[in-house]
Amino acid sequence: MSGPDCLDYLSSQFHIGSVREVVHLPDGLMNDNWRIEADAGIFALKKIRDVPFDLARRNLRTLSALAKTGVPAPSPRQTADADPVVEVGRDGFSLVSWVEGRHRPGTDLPLSEVTALGALLGHLHEVLNRTLTGLPPVIDVPAASVTAPEATLAQIERFLAQLATLGEPTSFDEEAARFLVERRLLLEKFADERPVSAAPAGPFGWTHGDFQYRNVLWQDSEIVAVLDWDRIRVRPFGEEAVRTATVQFGGADGVLDSERVAAFMDGYRSVIAISPAELEDAVSRLWWKRMTDPWVLVFHYDRSDHSCDDLFAPQERMLSWWTERREEVVAAFIAKA
The missing domain is CATH 3.30.200.20 (Phosphorylase Kinase; domain 1)
Structure with a gap:
C-alpha cells in the first residue's frame, strides 16, 4: 500500500x-x-x-x-x-x-522481564510528573466516573434490538448477541457492587494512557521503545498499572496469568508506592468499567469502525472469568511475586 x-x-x-x-x-x-x-x-x-x-x-x-x-x-x-x-x-x-524491535505479548515474557516491564511503567509515571516535561503540576485528585448499571443495560437492549433486525448476521453479530445476553445477566447479578466513591484511591498524575504490548518494542531482552503517546492524561496510577496488567497478561481465552501479574506489580511497586488497599480499589474500578463499557460494540455498530473487533471476544471472556474470581484477581495484584 x-x-x-x-x-x-x-x-x-x-x-x-x-x-x-x-x-x-x-x-x-x-x-x-x-x-x-x-x-x-x-x-x-x-x-x-x-x-x-x-x-x-x-x-x-x-x-x-x-x-x-x-x-x-x-x-x-x-x-x-x-x-x-x-x-x-x-x-x-x-x-x-523508526525503532527496530518486536512486540511481545506478556505471557511470552520470563518473570524477570515482566518485573522489568512493571518497573519501567513506574519509572514513566515518575518521570512524566517532573517539571521538565512541560506538563502542568497535578494538584486535584482526578474524578472517576462510575457508570450506573441502568445506563449499560439500556445500551445492551439497544444493541440487541439492532441485532435482531439483521437479515444476515455475521459471525461477529452472532457472537455479540450471545455475549450481550451474558453481560446483561452479570450486570443484573452484580449491580449493587459498583464502586461507591467517585474519588479513586492512591497516587495519581500524568500517565501514558495505553502502556501495553502493542506499544512496547523489544530487542532480545531489552525494551528499546515505548510507542503511541497519544493518550497522555491525568489518571490514578493504579488504574493504568492494573489496566496494563490485564491487557498484557490476559490470553485470548480470557484467563489472567496471576503469576505474571504479581511479578509485574512487584516491579511497579519498586518505583511507585501504592498500598494493597489502593490497588484493590483500582482493580475494583477497572472490573466495573469493563462490566459497563461495551466500547468495541460502540465502535463497530455506532461508528462503523471494525478495527478493534478482534478485542471483543477475549474481553468478554475475561470479564466472565474475572467476575467469577474477583478475590483471586485482587490477591494477584497485591501479592509479592
Whole structure:
C-alpha cells in the first residue's frame, strides 16, 4: 500500500528529503501508520485519528522532553516552525524516528522481564510528573466516573434490538448477541457492587494512557521503545498499572496469568508506592468499567469502525472469568511475586 496522497508535502514539511520506500503498517488499532524510508533516515508516519491535533502537539512535545531523559521513546520530527504535527485539510500527521524491535505479548515474557516491564511503567509515571516535561503540576485528585448499571443495560437492549433486525448476521453479530445476553445477566447479578466513591484511591498524575504490548518494542531482552503517546492524561496510577496488567497478561481465552501479574506489580511497586488497599480499589474500578463499557460494540455498530473487533471476544471472556474470581484477581495484584 502506498502512503497518503499528501506524502510529498509531508516530506517537505518535515524536511526528510526524497522518500524511497513506503510500507503501510497494518497493526495499528486506532490510527493509520506507515514506515517511511527517506534521505534523512527511517521514520514512522502516523495519520492522527483519535485525539485533537493540539493535544497531539502537546503530547509529542512531551515525548521530546522524555527522550532527553533516557526514556526509551522515539524522537518526534518537527517542521521549520517547530511544529510536530502537519495539518493537511482535515487530516493531521506526525513523524517519529523508526525503532527496530518486536512486540511481545506478556505471557511470552520470563518473570524477570515482566518485573522489568512493571518497573519501567513506574519509572514513566515518575518521570512524566517532573517539571521538565512541560506538563502542568497535578494538584486535584482526578474524578472517576462510575457508570450506573441502568445506563449499560439500556445500551445492551439497544444493541440487541439492532441485532435482531439483521437479515444476515455475521459471525461477529452472532457472537455479540450471545455475549450481550451474558453481560446483561452479570450486570443484573452484580449491580449493587459498583464502586461507591467517585474519588479513586492512591497516587495519581500524568500517565501514558495505553502502556501495553502493542506499544512496547523489544530487542532480545531489552525494551528499546515505548510507542503511541497519544493518550497522555491525568489518571490514578493504579488504574493504568492494573489496566496494563490485564491487557498484557490476559490470553485470548480470557484467563489472567496471576503469576505474571504479581511479578509485574512487584516491579511497579519498586518505583511507585501504592498500598494493597489502593490497588484493590483500582482493580475494583477497572472490573466495573469493563462490566459497563461495551466500547468495541460502540465502535463497530455506532461508528462503523471494525478495527478493534478482534478485542471483543477475549474481553468478554475475561470479564466472565474475572467476575467469577474477583478475590483471586485482587490477591494477584497485591501479592509479592
